[in-house]
Amino acid sequence: MQLQRVLNRVYSEKRPRIEDLEFLLSLKTPDKRDALFDFADRVRETHMGRGILLRGIVEFSNHCRNTCRYCGLNRFQDGLERFRMTRDEVLACVRNIDEAGIKTVVLQSGEDPECDSGWLAELVFDIKEHFSGAVTLSVGEWTAEEYDLWRRAGADRYLLKIETTNPKLYRDLHPGMDHNFRLACLETLASLDYQTGSGSIVGIKGQSVRDLAKDILYFSESEFSMLGIGPFIPHSGTDMGRELPGGMDLALKMLAVARIVTKNTHLPATTALGSQSGSSAWKAALKAGANVIMPNFTPAPYRRGYDIYPGRDRVAESPKSCVAVVESMARSIRRTVDFCRGDSLKMNKRVFQADAGPFYFRKKSQGGDTIV
Ligand code: SAH
Numbered sequence: 125m126q127l128q129r130v131l132n133r134v135y136s137e138k139r140p141r142i143e144d145l146e147f148l149l150s151l152k153t154p155d156k157r158d159a160l161f162d163f164a165d166r167v168r169e170t171h172m173g174r175g176i177l178l179r180g181i182v183e184f185s186n187h188c189r190n191t192c193r194y195c196g197l198n199r200f201q202d203g204l205e206r207f208r209m210t211r212d213e214v215l216a217c218v219r220n221i222d223e224a225g226i227k228t229v230v231l232q233s234g235e236d237p238e239c240d241s242g243w244l245a246e247l248v249f250d251i252k253e254h255f256s257g258a259v260t261l262s263v264g265e266w267t268a269e270e271y272d273l274w275r276r277a278g279a280d281r282y283l284l285k286i287e288t289t290n291p292k293l294y295r296d297l298h299p300g301m302d303h304n305f306r307l308a309c310l311e312t313l314a315s316l317d318y319q320t321g322s323g324s325i326v327g328i329k330g331q332s333v334r335d336l337a338k339d340i341l342y343f344s345e346s347e348f349s350m351l352g353i354g355p356f357i358p359h360s361g362t363d364m365g366r367e368l369p370g371g372m373d374l375a376l377k378m379l380a381v382a383r384i385v386t387k388n389t390h391l392p393a394t395t396a397l398g399s400q401s402g403s404s405a406w407k408a409a410l411k412a413g414a415n416v417i418m419p420n421f422t423p424a425p426y427r428r429g430y431d432i433y434p435g436r437d438r439v440a441e442s443p444k445s446c447v448a449v450v451e452s453m454a455r456s457i458r459r460t461v462d463f464c465r466g467d468s469l470k471m472n473k474r475v476f477q478a479d480a481g482p483f484y485f486r487k488k489s490q491g492g493d494t495i496v
Pocket of ligand 1: 194195233325355358359
C-alpha cells in the first residue's frame with residue numbers, strides 16, 4: 125500500500141523527500157490519518173519510551189515590542205493591560221513547580237523592551253540556586269551577548285519558534301522583523317550550547333502544505349532538541365482575527381510527521397492544541413507523536429493578561445491538580461508521567477555541559493563581577 129511505503133521511506137531515509145512530506149500532510153480520510161498517527165506513535169514509543177515529560181510554564185511579562193500580526197501581545201494592542209512579574213513572584217511560581225515534582229521551568233514573555241538582561245540573568249541564577257531542574261528561556265530575539273549572559277547564568281534551554289521557514293510569509297506576518305535574524309538567533313543559541321527548541325505555527329493564512337513540508341525539512345536538518353508545533357488560533361483583537369483557524373487536524377498531522385522525521389526530538393502537546401479542545405486534544409497529540417505536556421503555572425491574575433490567543437485561561441487550574449489530570453490521562457492511554465528533567469536527546473552530536481552555567485557567574489550581591 126502506498127501510504128505504508130511512504131511512511132517507511134520518510135522514517136528511514138536520511139533526508140525525507142518533500143513530495144512524501146506533502147503527501148502525508150495532505151492525507152484526508154480518517155483511516156489514513158489514523159495510520160499516520162499510529163505510525164508516529166510507534167516511532168515515539170521506540171525512540172522516547174512511554175514517559176510523558178512535564179515542563180511548567182511561567183509567563184512573566186506580556187510587554188512586547190514586536191509586531192507579530194497573529195499575536196494578542198503585539199505592540200499595537202493598546203487595550204491590553206500590561207504586566208511584569210517581580211523576581212519574588214517568579215520565584216514563588218518556581219517553588220510551586222518544584223513542589224509539584226516538575227523538573228523544568230519555562231520562563232516565557234513577550235519581547236519586553238524594558239527587560240533588563242542583567243535582571244533576567246540574576247533571576248535565572250537565583251532559580252538555579254534552589255531548583256535542581258532545568259531552566260528554559262522563551263523570551264524572543266536578543267543579541268548574542270544577552271544569550272551568552274543568560275547561558276552563563278545557568279539557563280539550560282531556549283525556545284524560539286521560527287514560526288515559518290517561508291521568508292515571504294514570515295515578512296507578511298511580522299512587519300519590520302527579519303527572518304534572517306531569527307535564523308541567526310537560532311544558530312547563536314545552538315552555538316552557545318543551549319538545548320535549542322524551535323517550531324512553527326500551523327495553518328496560518330498564506331501558508332501552503334509545501335511551506336509546512338519545508339518547515340519539516342528545516343527541522344530535520346537543524347537537529348533541534350525540541351519543537352513546538354501548534355495550530356494558528358485567530359485572536360479577535362488582532363488584524364488576523366477573522367481568518368480561518370489552523371485546525372487541529374493539520375496540526376496533528378504536522379506533529380506526527382515531525383515525530384517520524386526527527387525521531388528523538390521532544391515534542392510537546394502544545395498549549396495552542398489544548399486551548400482549542402482541552403485535554404482531549406492533548407490526548408490526541410500524545411497519541412500522534414507528542415511526549416511532553418507544558419502546564420501553565422502563571423498566577424491567575426496575570427494569566428488573562430498573557431493573551432497571545434483566546435482560550436488560554438481554560439488550561440490548567442492549580443499545579444498539583446494539573447499534574448493529577450495529566451497522570452490520569454497518562455493512565456488512560458497506558459503511558460506514565462516521567463518526573464525527570466527530560467534533557468535533550470540530541471546532545472550526543474555536540475559536547476554539552478548541562479550545568480556549566482552557574483560556575484561562570486557571580487552575583488553582584490556577593491561582591492563579585494556580574495559575569496566572569
Ligand atoms: N516572545 C517570545 C514568545 C512568544 S509567545 C518569542 O518570540 O519567542 C509563544 C508562541 O505563541 C509563539 O512562538 C507563537 O508561535 C505562538 N502564538 C502567538 N500567537 C498565536 C496565535 N494567535 N495562534 C497560535 N499560536 C500563537
